[in-house]
Amino acid sequence: MASLLEGQARPIRLADIAKAAGVSHGTASNVFSRPEIVRAEVRERVKAVAEQMGYAGPDPKGRLLRAGKVNAIGVATTEPLSYFFDDPFARVMMAGISEACDATGAGIALVSAANQEKLAWNIQSALVDGFVLFCIEGGSRLVDLTRERRLPFVALELGFQDETVSAIGVDNVAGARLAARHLAELGHRRFAVLSLGFADNRTGFATPEAVRSAVYTGTRDRLVGYFEELSRFGIDTAKIPVYETENEEKSTRAGLEAIFASGEPPTAILAMSDRMALIAIDWLRARGLNVPADVSIVGFDGVPDGALSTPPLTTIAQPITEIGRRAARMILDHDGAVRRETMGVEFVVRGSTGPAPKA
Amino acid sequence: MASLLEGQARPIRLADIAKAAGVSHGTASNVFSRPEIVRAEVRERVKAVAEQMGYAGPDPKGRLLRAGKVNAIGVATTEPLSYFFDDPFARVMMAGISEACDATGAGIALVSAANQEKLAWNIQSALVDGFVLFCIEGGSRLVDLTRERRLPFVALELGFQDETVSAIGVDNVAGARLAARHLAELGHRRFAVLSLGFADNRTGFATPEAVRSAVYTGTRDRLVGYFEELSRFGIDTAKIPVYETENEEKSTRAGLEAIFASGEPPTAILAMSDRMALIAIDWLRARGLNVPADVSIVGFDGVPDGALSTPPLTTIAQPITEIGRRAARMILDHDGAVRRETMGVEFVVRGSTGPAPKA
DNA sequence: CATTTTTGTTGGATCGATTCAAATTCCGCT
DNA sequence: AGCGGAATTTGAATCGATCCAACAAAAATG
Numbered sequence: 151m152a153s154l155l156e157g158q159a160r161p162i163r164l165a166d167i168a169k170a171a172g173v174s175h176g177t178a179s180n181v182f183s184r185p186e187i188v189r190a191e192v193r194e195r196v197k198a199v200a201e202q203m204g205y206a207g208p209d210p211k212g213r214l215l216r217a218g219k220v221n222a223i224g225v226a227t228t229e230p231l232s233y234f235f236d237d238p239f240a241r242v243m244m245a246g247i248s249e250a251c252d253a254t255g256a257g258i259a260l261v262s263a264a265n266q267e268k269l270a271w272n273i274q275s276a277l278v279d280g281f282v283l284f285c286i287e288g289g290s291r292l293v294d295l296t297r298e299r300r301l302p303f304v305a306l307e308l309g310f311q312d313e314t315v316s317a318i319g320v321d322n323v324a325g326a327r328l329a330a331r332h333l334a335e336l337g338h339r340r341f342a343v344l345s346l347g348f349a350d351n352r353t354g355f356a357t358p359e360a361v362r363s364a365v366y367t368g369t370r371d372r373l374v375g376y377f378e379e380l381s382r383f384g385i386d387t388a389k390i391p392v393y394e395t396e397n398e399e400k401s402t403r404a405g406l407e408a409i410f411a412s413g414e415p416p417t418a419i420l421a422m423s424d425r426m427a428l429i430a431i432d433w434l435r436a437r438g439l440n441v442p443a444d445v446s447i448v449g450f451d452g453v454p455d456g457a458l459s460t461p462p463l464t465t466i467a468q469p470i471t472e473i474g475r476r477a478a479r480m481i482l483d484h485d486g487a488v489r490r491e492t493m494g495v496e497f498v499v500r501g502s503t504g505p506a507p508k509a
Numbered sequence: 510m511a512s513l514l515e516g517q518a519r520p521i522r523l524a525d526i527a528k529a530a531g532v533s534h535g536t537a538s539n540v541f542s543r544p545e546i547v548r549a550e551v552r553e554r555v556k557a558v559a560e561q562m563g564y565a566g567p568d569p570k571g572r573l574l575r576a577g578k579v580n581a582i583g584v585a586t587t588e589p590l591s592y593f594f595d596d597p598f599a600r601v602m603m604a605g606i607s608e609a610c611d612a613t614g615a616g617i618a619l620v621s622a623a624n625q626e627k628l629a630w631n632i633q634s635a636l637v638d639g640f641v642l643f644c645i646e647g648g649s650r651l652v653d654l655t656r657e658r659r660l661p662f663v664a665l666e667l668g669f670q671d672e673t674v675s676a677i678g679v680d681n682v683a684g685a686r687l688a689a690r691h692l693a694e695l696g697h698r699r700f701a702v703l704s705l706g707f708a709d710n711r712t713g714f715a716t717p718e719a720v721r722s723a724v725y726t727g728t729r730d731r732l733v734g735y736f737e738e739l740s741r742f743g744i745d746t747a748k749i750p751v752y753e754t755e756n757e758e759k760s761t762r763a764g765l766e767a768i769f770a771s772g773e774p775p776t777a778i779l780a781m782s783d784r785m786a787l788i789a790i791d792w793l794r795a796r797g798l799n800v801p802a803d804v805s806i807v808g809f810d811g812v813p814d815g816a817l818s819t820p821p822l823t824t825i826a827q828p829i830t831e832i833g834r835r836a837a838r839m840i841l842d843h844d845g846a847v848r849r850e851t852m853g854v855e856f857v858v859r860g861s862t863g864p865a866p867k868a
Numbered sequence: 869c870a871t872t873t874t875t876g877t878t879g880g881a882t883c884g885a886t887t888c889a890a891a892t893t894c895c896g897c898t
Numbered sequence: 899a900g901c902g903g904a905a906t907t908t909g910a911a912t913c914g915a916t917c918c919a920a921c922a923a924a925a926a927t928g
Contacts, residue, residue: 161659163914174878179916189876206659210634212914215574215883220636222618231607231617234594241594248590248619255627257635258590258619259581260607268614275569276616277579277636300520300565522884533908538886548906571884574913 162205164212171199182208214277222257223247223481224278226296228269228288231262238453239425239470240284243306246474247282254482270295280481282306282474287396288350290365302484304477311367316480318473318491322368325466325495326375329420329448332464332497334383337506338418338446341385342409343376343392344402344426345369353401355408356392372422372450391416395426402429410437417445417506424449424456427463431502442504452498461501469493521564523571530558541567573636581616582606582840583637585655587628587647590621597812598784598829599643602665605833606641613841629654639840641665641833646755647709649724661843663836670726675839677832677850681727684825684854685734688779688807691823691856693742696865697777697805700744701768702735702751703761703785704728712760714767715751728781731809735779750775754785761788769796776804776865783808783815783824790818790861801863811857820860828852 168178173196180188181196214220225247227233234240251258261276263269273295280302283292289305293315296303305317348356348364364370377387391412393405409416421427427449431441439445441461449456452467473493480489527537532555539547540555573579584606586592593599610617620635622628632654639661642651648664652674655662664676707715707723723729736746750771752764768775780786786808790800798804800820808815811826832852839848
């Protein structure tokens, strides 16, 4: 009768079960979390009462507060949430993170936001034990925001100057060198670079000054790698146009327009991401230029899509999945230390590069 | 001095700040959650103390318990976590869910597990306000598990008999009819069906009995749709081979082997998913058969990949993104009612279907 | 039969915040 | 000075569990 009067107003708590079954809340708790230590008879009785009262089991909200650990990691970016499912690089990375999480039974919470303010709030209030940060556009802000939370976090893909933050990156210089050498050895002498940003919110041709004062040192390292290697082949790198894009369709196409507007079009393009490289292939084809007969293109990243394009993309492949796995593990078994790892890259020659045209 | 002695042992709580600043915890709490109601002078003092003591801001764990709402929805499946980032259907769906979540500032928690036991635990302990269930293989178990949690949930893509669970599906019968009519009108008379499962853990040719006792009524509805429409063209559907797969590479290829092993190979294949359709195209090409000249193929789903294949896939397109959006919203503004929605489908004719070969 | 050990149960303390009714302070005004 | 009402601040109660020291009962031991 009492139960009827109470109505459905509020969900049943563990304490309600305890009272109804005539045991202490301590015992009731044990029935669910350590059933082996309670006498079988009592255990069954409590379970029966719980079942009959429609108890949903211990509420994780309560358990959480007591336990302190959430057993989930947050993956954050400044892009909208759909980025995680759209962007090929992010997807492969997430696969790696997922793997590590699956292995330990940890959950994944996706954190992101339309605007600045909401992002701050979402990071503040995410129920996680730590963060993996996708530091693309706006990466430094993301790091600052996350630092406030005073939880472990790893920055990805940024080449962050700041030695006090844990990070996993790749050997940008070495990778870039491989790409440059490959093209130089194929006889190319006129180059152009489709670059990632050296700092936030910038597109257009990069000045040497912009490069020197780069916030994103990963971008700078790639450029340095290209240039160092090309120099060894006697190429005057000062003349190579470097166009900063936002690693998406619009600014990349604008960059290509700008690059090909000048008198001497390049015969080889070094793109700092597969995304840009793929867009470039598309743009060139539409323009009636043949890849690789007229222009060779090298990407950077090694996303699966690159293998499927026409022609398939020559690229510097990062061990993306492995980076994801490591990042997740770094959070999962965090020991308070700052860790900075640099992974090797692999040069994958496919069909988008060929000998320089005779011209 | 005191702070030095205390060491880093345990993080600073709001209560510590309150004490240090000489205010009650009530006021300290207000400083962070409703700053406008506390006197500027006090506010600044408390903030200064917090800053100086290295307070990370109100811990969401504590806040959560009090607030009751997590402001996040769980998306669950029986597949491993990476399914969300690999599977094209899932990805589009997630994009829709993300959109709805972005709009309201809600978070997304991915729930899944390698094994049965862990899945149960993960669902039990997920910090979410409700679930969106990807009911593929093992969907009914997933529903049972989730029901225990007594939180709102929506089942997707299952065609669940059970009228007591909220669900969003598509008009399977109508969609299947469109596909069947299209092929019949093109003159095809010999068909085969690559089917999704009628119940869990089954592959191979489906018996009429299996179809009749289907757990997944969505699968059954599609078949019914195909058959009803084909009958109207005078086709004897009893002779059409229906092969149940697990909607992945291996069993789909096995199905194709089995189907083409018989004397009279089909000239048209009705696949119940784009995934299978795409695998079929691949398999046929490897066998030297031309699509659509020798065999026509119709998919189901309308995933973006279908537009990119060679030839591009003719398919029944579901409004996947919209389904995702609605599912998320159903959880986000849940009102206690059970809602069952059926969305329309759109028939998209592309290049994988053509006139039946003269033979 | 007294004493130790084992096994099970209890209930208060705790996790870290928010809420809200009641108490206090502040202010302008007569 | 005294008063009413607005603006602030207080502190106890609450959210829903787990943990653990202390205790009780039952079993084993001398």
